[in-house]
Amino acid sequence: MMQLHAGATAVSDDPLHAPRACDGRAPDVFRPGGWVPMRQYRESEPVDFAIVGTGAGGGTLACKLAEYGFSVVAFDAGPYFRPLEDFASDESEQTKLYWTDDRIVDGDNPLQLGSNNSGKAVGGSTVHFAMVSLRFRPEWFKSRSMLGYGADWPLDWHEMWSYYAEIEQALKIAGPVTYPWGPPRPRYPYRAHPLNGAARALAKGCEALGIKWTETPLATLSAPRGLARPCVYRGFCVTGCSTNAKQSALVTWIPRAIAAGAEIRDLAMVGRVEVESSGLVSGVHYHRDGRWRFQRARNVVVAGYAIETPRLLLNSATARFPNGLANSSGLVGKNLMTQSNQAVWGRLEQEVRSYKGPPSLAITEHWNYEDRGKDFFGGYSYMSQGPLPQLWANTLFNARGLWGNSLVEAMKDYNHVVGLKIVGEMLPQESNRVTLSEEVDQYGLRIPRITYSWCDNDKRLIDHSLKFMRRALEAVNATDIWIQDDDTCHLNGTARMGSDARSSVVDADCRSWDIPNLWICDGSVFPTVGGANPSLTIQAIACRTADRIRALARRGELEAGSARPSIHRCSIEVQRL
Amino acid sequence: MNRPAERDLIAMAGIAASGLALASLLSSSSARVRPPRWRLAAPGRNRSSNPETVKAARRLNRAAGTLAASVLADSSVEHYRGSFKNKAMYTPLLVSALTLATSLHGTADMRPLAHKARDATYLLAAATGLVGSGFHLYNVGKRVGGFSWQNVFYGAPIGAPMAILLSGLLGFCSERVREAHRTRPRIFRLPAGRAIAAVTGAGLLGTTGEAGLLHFRGAYHNPFMLLPVTLPPIGAALLMSAAGGGPGRTHRFTRWWMRLLTGMGFAGVGFHAYGVSRNMGGWRNWSQNILNGPPLPAPPSFAGLALAGLAALGLMKAHPDA
Numbered sequence: 076m077m078q079l080h081a082g083a084t085a086v087s088d089d090p091l092h093a094p095r096a097c098d099g100r101a102p103d104v105f106r107p108g109g110w111v112p113m114r115q116y117r118e119s120e121p122v123d124f125a126i127v128g129t130g131a132g133g134g135t136l137a138c139k140l141a142e143y144g145f146s147v148v149a150f151d152a153g154p155y156f157r158p159l160e161d162f163a164s165d166e167s168e169q170t171k172l173y174w175t176d177d178r179i180v181d182g183d184n185p186l187q188l189g190s191n192n193s194g195k196a197v198g199g200s201t202v203h204f205a206m207v208s209l210r211f212r213p214e215w216f217k218s219r220s221m222l223g224y225g226a227d228w229p230l231d232w233h234e235m236w237s238y239y240a241e242i243e244q245a246l247k248i249a250g251p252v253t254y255p256w257g258p259p260r261p262r263y264p265y266r267a268h269p270l271n272g273a274a275r276a277l278a279k280g281c282e283a284l285g286i287k288w289t290e291t292p293l294a295t296l297s298a299p300r301g302l303a304r305p306c307v308y309r310g311f312c313v314t315g316c317s318t319n320a321k322q323s324a325l326v327t328w329i330p331r332a333i334a335a336g337a338e339i340r341d342l343a344m345v346g347r348v349e350v351e352s353s354g355l356v357s358g359v360h361y362h363r364d365g366r367w368r369f370q371r372a373r374n375v376v377v378a379g380y381a382i383e384t385p386r387l388l389l390n391s392a393t394a395r396f397p398n399g400l401a402n403s404s405g406l407v408g409k410n411l412m413t414q415s416n417q418a419v420w421g422r423l424e425q426e427v428r429s430y431k432g433p434p435s436l437a438i439t440e441h442w443n444y445e446d447r448g449k450d451f452f453g454g455y456s457y458m459s460q461g462p463l464p465q466l467w468a469n470t471l472f473n474a475r476g477l478w479g480n481s482l483v484e485a486m487k488d489y490n491h492v493v494g495l496k497i498v499g500e501m502l503p504q505e506s507n508r509v510t511l512s513e514e515v516d517q518y519g520l521r522i523p524r525i526t527y528s529w530c531d532n533d534k535r536l537i538d539h540s541l542k543f544m545r546r547a548l549e550a551v552n553a554t555d556i557w558i559q560d561d562d563t564c565h566l567n568g569t570a571r572m573g574s575d576a577r578s579s580v581v582d583a584d585c586r587s588w589d590i591p592n593l594w595i596c597d598g599s600v601f602p603t604v605g606g607a608n609p610s611l612t613i614q615a616i617a618c619r620t621a622d623r624i625r626a627l628a629r630r631g632e633l634e635a636g637s638a639r640p641s642i643h644r645c646s647i648e649v650q651r652l
Numbered sequence: 653m654n655r656p657a658e659r660d661l662i663a664m665a666g667i668a669a670s671g672l673a674l675a676s677l678l679s680s681s682s683a684r685v686r687p688p689r690w691r692l693a694a695p696g697r698n699r700s701s702n703p704e705t706v707k708a709a710r711r712l713n714r715a716a717g718t719l720a721a722s723v724l725a726d727s728s729v730e731h732y733r734g735s736f737k738n739k740a741m742y743t744p745l746l747v748s749a750l751t752l753a754t755s756l757h758g759t760a761d762m763r764p765l766a767h768k769a770r771d772a773t774y775l776l777a778a779a780t781g782l783v784g785s786g787f788h789l790y791n792v793g794k795r796v797g798g799f800s801w802q803n804v805f806y807g808a809p810i811g812a813p814m815a816i817l818l819s820g821l822l823g824f825c826s827e828r829v830r831e832a833h834r835t836r837p838r839i840f841r842l843p844a845g846r847a848i849a850a851v852t853g854a855g856l857l858g859t860t861g862e863a864g865l866l867h868f869r870g871a872y873h874n875p876f877m878l879l880p881v882t883l884p885p886i887g888a889a890l891l892m893s894a895a896g897g898g899p900g901r902t903h904r905f906t907r908w909w910m911r912l913l914t915g916m917g918f919a920g921v922g923f924h925a926y927g928v929s930r931n932m933g934g935w936r937n938w939s940q941n942i943l944n945g946p947p948l949p950a951p952p953s954f955a956g957l958a959l960a961g962l963a964a965l966g967l968m969k970a971h972p973d974a
């Protein structure tokens with residue numbers, strides 16, 4: 076294996092300003108200063124798949140397609156980090172992981188964008204996500220016909236169940252020995268992590284209220300795996316994990332993709348998908364190393380997450396597709412769904428030290444699976460919390476208006492803070508949407524405007540959860556209980572999948588109805604969001620899409636001129652993990 | 653000196669003592685030992701001894717000592733990790749150190765006489781094991797979730813105190829064997845060799861249970877983690893069948909298996925050392941990873957039991973009806 080040490084690369088090693096994946100090699104995320112060989116493709120020759128975004132959707136798909144023998148180039152606007160070297164135990168420094176490019180927010184409940192919902196890095200938002208890895212409740216795939224709200228997915232839950240199992244294996248999810256809700260699932264590959272003080276408080280509250288709880292299935296290692304170390308419980312997860320315990324796309328799918336012959340291009344912002352006169356897409360225009368370039372491709376997959384995906388599709392409008400690509404339904408950008416992320420906080424007499432370990436070690440999905448006693452559609456789960464100090468000070472300032480002495484006094488209680496937070500389902504509404512504003516960003520691209528307002532159902536769900544969580548905290552004798560009522564997390568929708576071209580943007584295979592060689596494979600395709608964190612479902616969809624693409628290719632049903640798995644072998648020796 | 657420093661010292665001393673003692677235990681038993689002239693030694697009349705029973709007794713002392721060394725090191729590390737939150741957490745360190753010293757003494761002692769102080773210590777060790785198990789059970793049961801996987805994984809290990817109980821039992825047996833120079837060795841009226849083989853077999857099963865639980869917690873991420881849950885139960889079955897079988901069998905295969913288990917027990921330390929290296933920072937970060945990683949002192953308890961198995965088989969060979 077090729078391995079160079081830091082000295083050899085030192086010329087310019089700022090991942091934020093100079094691309095790292097070039098010259099036939101990419102950073103080895105497991106070895107300080109190390110490199111892995113990486114196949115590279117010529118821009119002038121069409122690759123089978125150009126993938127925009129390397130997060131939960133794009134990273135997974137790049138890996139699977141490359142392993143199936145397709146030629147793949149995956150672009151990411153963000154840097155290629157080396158977690159062992161680039162990640163500091165410093166909240167401010169780590170804001171470098173967030174997508175903080177200009178965006179405009181409005182509506183009755185404007186979203187707060189950045190840290191809590193979007194990443195910009197090879198590996199996407201999974202580089203700083205909180206690792207909670209949940210399956211959807213089976214009925215949610217048919218929430219319109221079975222539960223009476225939202226929209227049906229064109230997917231069958233049984234099939235998704237088998238893809239979930241595949242992802243859980245691929246990420247060595249550490250979860251409880253038996254999961255208390257839903258149909259049986261295979262045992263999680265790794266055992267659950269030990270509970271911290273905050274998780275024990277959640278558990279006690281649930282037991283007092285007579286509902287079930289469990290250890291949260293997490294994408295962080297509870298035992299070694301290859302060169303990745305097990306979790307050390309320092310709790311820096313949402314600012315990037317520096318031990319590689321976190322099974323982000325950056326340390327799982329991406330190394331596999333490269334080993335299988337995919338090329339990753341970091342610091343490569345795709346500004347436009349090119350459409351030929353035939354009506355098919357032919358490649359992507361992207362900005363890297365200070366100039367615009369063009370990569371030819373037989374298929375383009377957009378996987379930039381629920382804001383950047385519609386933005387790119389809208390920004391790629393042509394005379395033939397004046398409303399943007401894949402938008403004959405008019406639904407690109409619409410039905411944006413975030414998830415409610417309200418919390419109840421309190422103080423326990425004994426020390427909690429909630430920041431120790433991954434932030435959400437215990438969970439209850441009771442209100443995801445129980446439909447009685449609800450005055451709203453949808454569900455929510457709630458989890459224990461472990462905010463880092465700076466985030467906590469910010470929360471105290473923003474939500475309670477504490478400043479100066481009162482803030483200092485409140486921070487002294489940091490070790491005693493205990494909190495519960497929901498991930499709640501918000502309903503799809505066409506009025507919640509991503510559109511283009513007239514302003515442009517550093518690349519000269521029109522920036523997105525994100526409009527968001529809660530509907531009455533959203534408010535009722537939040538209300539229910541806050542009352543319930545307050546009881547749960549009271550049950551463990553928490554004092555000084557207060558409510559944080561304005562937080563949201565996770566973004567989905569904006570290019571929903573469906574079984575009808577008039578009411579959806581892509582079909583069950585994530586293929587756009589309008590342009591057969593344009594695909595969308597990320598959180599945007601969700602018709603509904605459920606009350607569970609989305610990443611496992613995004614990755615399951617990506618795995619399914621890869622399988623479908625392979626099947627279609629075998630049957631010759633990819634568009635003319637489009638890919639059959641070109642049996643290529645990486646000529647360079649590649650290290651498999 | 654402040655308390656954390658004291659604790660550091662105690663834990664380090666525990667580990668060092670157990671290591672040193674284990675080394676001398678294993679080397680002394682193979683060498684021919686002169687009768688010691690220690691104060692502690694019982695003033696004895698010089699009886700005509702039966703070399704085989706004494707030999708078996710000393711081997712049992714050695715087995716008990718190996719177990720005690722494992723407990724001393726393990727409880728030093730684990731209770732240090734638990735910051736000796738409860739004063740009672742010092743007990744296993746003291747008792748296993750005492751048991752270890754006693755076993756060293758027994759291993760060196762050639763006389764065919766039971767020794768009161770040794771007897772007392774071994775009984776104390778057994779009692780400590782029982783009480784410790786009670787403590788650990790209580791600790792697990794009172795955690796939220798009760799006797800759940802979470803708590804048996806991460807609460808006080810229920811099986812761990814059993815090792816000092818076994819050490820005490822084996823030591824106690826050793827004294828019974830030693831004093832049986834004229835009669836057939838008996839323990840509670842049972843043939844000693846067979847009784848010890850059965851106790852050891854049960855001990856192997858129990859220890860397998862603990863290894864199985866903790867290796868399950870580690871998701872058997874390394875295939876070698878299967879060894880201590882597959883080899884020892886076979887050893888236990890072999891010992892049980894030796895205990896139940898008629899006289900006159902040579903148990904060659906069983907003895908061979910016990911040697912294999914002894915080797916596995918010590919090799920386990922190496923595997924666990926490798927496991928420690930796979931944690932963040934590896935051995936450079938030893939002060940954290942020894943606490944985080946797989947317990948280095950745990951696997952030799954298999955060796956201790958296998959040595960006891962060998963002693964029992966030796967005894968049965970010398971006294972076919974033992």
Ligand SMILES: Cc1cc2nc3c(=O)[nH]c(=O)nc-3n(C[C@H](O)[C@H](O)[C@H](O)COP(=O)(O)OP(=O)(O)OC[C@H]3O[C@@H](n4cnc5c(N)ncnc54)[C@H](O)[C@@H]3O)c2cc1C
Pocket residue numbers: 127128129130131132133134150151152153189190191192193194195196197198199200201203204205206207208209313343344345346378379380381383384387565566596597598599608609610611613
């Ligand atoms: C703080 C935080 C905590 C979270 N916790 C959890 C959790 O515990 N469990 C869970 O399931 N989910 C969690 N999530 C959500 C989860 O991370 C996302 O839902 C998931 O990563 C989305 O996958 P994606 O592929 O759609 O987008 P991403 O993973 O965000 O990937 C999109 C990538 O595309 C790139 N990109 C976008 N546009 C372009 C362009 N035009 N050109 C080039 N590249 C582009 C971006 O740089 C980005 O890297 C969390 C998210 C955050 C921010």
Ligand code: SF4
Pocket residue numbers: 295305306307308309310311312313315316317318319320321432433
């Ligand atoms: S707590 Fe675990 S997963 Fe989180 S950053 Fe630390 S090592 Fe990584």
